[in-house]
Amino acid sequence: MELIDWISKWYIDNCDGDWEHTSGVLIETLDNPGWSIKIDLINTPLEGKQLAEVFVDKSEDDWLKICSDGKRFIGYGDANKLKHLIESFKSFSQL
Secondary structure (H helix, E strand, C coil): CHHHHHHHHHHHHHCCCCHHHHCCEEEEEECCCEEEEEEECCCCCCCCCEEEEEEEEEECCEEEEEEEECCEEEEEEECCCHHHHHHHHHHHHHC
16 A cells, blocks of 8 residues: 555645646556556656656566656556556656
C-alpha cells in the first residue's frame, strides 16, 4: 500500500481546484495484457521535466517503456509491471 499512498498523496498535493478538472493520473489495463499509466505534469512542479524513452523488452511477457515529454509521464508494461511503473514515476519525480 505504500506506493498507492504515495501516488495518492502526489495527486492530492497537485489538486488545486483547477488542475484536477483537466489533468490527473490515469491507470489502465492493456489488452496484450499489461498496464498503462499516464500522469499529467502541466501545472505541477514536474512540468517541463523530461525523460528519454527507456524501453526494456526481455520477452513478450517481460517488457516496459517509460518516458516524459515534460507535459506527461507515460509508462507501459506487461501485466506484472504496475508496481514498477509507479515506482518509476516516483523515482522520476524525486530526481
